[in-house]
Amino acid sequence: MSEQPALQLPTSEDLISQIQFAYEDGKIWLDEQRMLLIHSAVMGSLRKELVSSLGLERARGFLMRFGYQSGMKDAEFAHKIRPDISTADAFLVGPQMHCLKGMVRVDPIALEFDVEKGEFYGEFDWYDSYESEVHINEFGIAEEPICWTLLGYASGFTSYYMGRKIIFKETQCSGTGHDHCHIVGKPAEEWEDQEELERCLLPDPIVEELFALRYEISTLRENLIDMRVPTDSQLFNSVGQSPAFQHVCHLIQRASSSTVTVLLQGETGVGKEVVARGLHQTSERAEQPFIAVNCACIPPDLIEAELFGVRKGAYTGATQSREGKFERAHGGTIFLDEVVELSPRAQAALLRVLQEGEMERVGDNQLRKIDVRVVAATNEDLAEAVQKGKFRQDLFYRLNVYPVQIPPLRERLEDIPLLIEHFLEKYHNMYNKHTLGVSDKAMQALIKYKWPGNIRELENMIERGIILTDNNRSIDMKSFFPSLAEPSHPLNVASGTGELCTKSQTTSSGEDLVDQLLNENFDLNNFEQQLLDRAMQKASGNVTQAARLLGITRPQMAYRLKK
Numbered sequence: 001m002s003e004q005p006a007l008q009l010p011t012s013e014d015l016i017s018q019i020q021f022a023y024e025d026g027k028i029w030l031d032e033q034r035m036l037l038i039h040s041a042v043m044g045s046l047r048k049e050l051v052s053s054l055g056l057e058r059a060r061g062f063l064m065r066f067g068y069q070s071g072m073k074d075a076e077f078a079h080k081i082r083p084d085i086s087t088a089d090a091f092l093v094g095p096q097m098h099c100l101k102g103m104v105r106v107d108p109i110a111l112e113f114d115v116e117k118g119e120f121y122g123e124f125d126w127y128d129s130y131e132s133e134v135h136i137n138e139f140g141i142a143e144e145p146i147c148w149t150l151l152g153y154a155s156g157f158t159s160y161y162m163g164r165k166i167i168f169k170e171t172q173c174s175g176t177g178h179d180h181c182h183i184v185g186k187p188a189e190e191w192e193d194q195e196e197l198e199r200c201l202l203p204d205p206i207v208e209e210l211f212a213l214r215y216e217i218s219t220l221r222e223n224l225i226d227m228r229v230p231t232d233s234q235l236f237n238s239v240g241q242s243p244a245f246q247h248v249c250h251l252i253q254r255a256s257s258s259t260v261t262v263l264l265q266g267e268t269g270v271g272k273e274v275v276a277r278g279l280h281q282t283s284e285r286a287e288q289p290f291i292a293v294n295c296a297c298i299p300p301d302l303i304e305a306e307l308f309g310v311r312k313g314a315y316t317g318a319t320q321s322r323e324g325k326f327e328r329a330h331g332g333t334i335f336l337d338e339v340v341e342l343s344p345r346a347q348a349a350l351l352r353v354l355q356e357g358e359m360e361r362v363g364d365n366q367l368r369k370i371d372v373r374v375v376a377a378t379n380e381d382l383a384e385a386v387q388k389g390k391f392r393q394d395l396f397y398r399l400n401v402y403p404v405q406i407p408p409l410r411e412r413l414e415d416i417p418l419l420i421e422h423f424l425e426k427y428h429n430m431y432n433k434h435t436l437g438v439s440d441k442a443m444q445a446l447i448k449y450k451w452p453g454n455i456r457e458l459e460n461m462i463e464r465g466i467i468l469t470d471n472n473r474s475i476d477m478k479s480f481f482p483s484l485a486e487p488s489h490p491l492n493v494a495s496g497t498g499e500l501c502t503k504s505q506t507t508s509s510g511e512d513l514v515d516q517l518l519n520e521n522f523d524l525n526n527f528e529q530q531l532l533d534r535a536m537q538k539a540s541g542n543v544t545q546a547a548r549l550l551g552i553t554r555p556q557m558a559y560r561l562k563k
């Protein structure tokens with residue numbers, strides 16, 4: 001029983017009567033559904049954000065599904081308000097709701113449907129689509145029809161209404177510069193591009209793609225890290241003017257010509273691996289592998305297998321034989337960071353490598369000759385670990401043949417500008433950015449800082465500074481010390497102890513004052529002027545006396561006053 005198309009919309013009184021503004025409750029009702037009044041311009045902003053974060057295709061799908069859900073809700077409402085769904089009047093609840101919600105004015109052109117037989121054909125003209133308006137406002141005239149939520153609504157409404165998938169297509173759109181939009185709807189399988197149309201209406205989880213991308217990025221990042229290794233060896237070779245670091249370089253260069261086992265000592269983050277790499281690269285083994293192992297990062301019961309390899313079946317989980325780090329470092333250098341963390345069995349095996357130059361894989365009897373230069377490192381006192389029974393004494397003696405103490409950053413403050421230069425270059429390249437470097441005030445703060453995390457902390461800070469700073473801008477204090485305002489921030493408490501500025505003769509309270517000044521918008525010239533004025537006032541205009549108050553000579557005072 002086909003309905004004759006009613007080309008006039010019926011009266012909307014019955015629909016309007018279902019709208020209730022329960023504003024005292026903060027609610028708007030349509031029958032029993034809670035509705036919202038939303039600015040259409042806000043829908044425009046949402047659309048813009050969706051397009052810029054998801055891309056046009058995904059944003060289109062998202063907005064179509066958004067409209068689709070809304071259409072289904074209204075079809076449910078249509079069934080309720082005009083229960084004889086075989087009539088065109090009942091179907092026209094959809095177009096009427098579109099008008100009522102202020103989204104678009106709908107003129108029915110053709111409508112034929114039979115719910116029981118599942119036949120449907122509809123054509124409508126849309127005037128003054130809100131969606132065209134916001135789209136043009138945000139993006140300008142479009143090349144393709146863009147009334148996505150409206151189209152989704154029509155498809156959702158009709159599909160729910162008909163109990164089968166009906167898809168509408170926009171054959172012309174005011175968003176592309178036409179006077180009005182025109183849509184045609186028919187069952188999904190009657191469209192040639194059914195698949196593509198239906199795909200838009202399918203949920204499209206972006207999560208998996210994000211995972212794939214994240215994996216790709218981590219691979220790229222690893223490659224980058226590989227690429228930047230040479231730069232870090234430059235760091236060892238060139239960065240360090242301070243006598244403390246020069247001394248380290250000297251020791252390392254002498255060690256590199258022999259095969260002596262080297263023990264690097266120093267706080268966390270002082271760059272022990274960089275030094276070990278530098279040692280390797282200046283040695284005759286430079287062309288051979290350099291393998292770095294952080295013993296603290298491997299569970300104690302796995303460390304022996306990790307270092308010396310394992311025979312298949314040696315323990316549950318050893319599903320196949322594999323070589324360990326020592327075999328991989330054969331001919332080259334192995335760097336054992338946090339060596340104090342080695343399990344007793346691993347300590348015994350390491351001692352054997354150092355004494356006999358041989359090893360066995362875990363669970364294997366085959367003796368393997370091994371030629372590896374060992375560079376060990378620790379930030380704990382190994383002698384103390386020996387006393388506590390945590391570390392073998394004989395191994396300690398073997399490792400401690402050639403100890404090198406790497407100074408903490410606070411003992412080589414002269415190197416900070418060079419290190420900063422180095423990390424700026426590294427991270428400018430990595431992030432393809434170019435800042436103007438560190439602002440003068442920030443540089444002062446960096447040199448004053450206590451650096452509990454040493455070079456690693458400096459490196460992290462520079463990386464963060466570059467990320468936070470726009471191109472062609474200087475990296476300012478805030479980028480380095482975001483919570484500077486907090487009194488507990490290390491910069492604010494650090495220099496109070498007087499450990500930092502060894503050259504400074506100021507008292508700790510004087511340093512507090514300096515810190516405080518630097519945290520505000522400090523202006524050196526202005527401050528100096530105020531000091532001079534104040535001193536002259538106190539000295540009743542006597543220059544010599546004022547100079548004495550400021551701890552400078554009379555000519556210096558006179559020069560400054562003239563300036």
Ligand SMILES: [Zn+2]
Nearest residue numbers: 147173174181
């Ligand atoms: Zn349109």
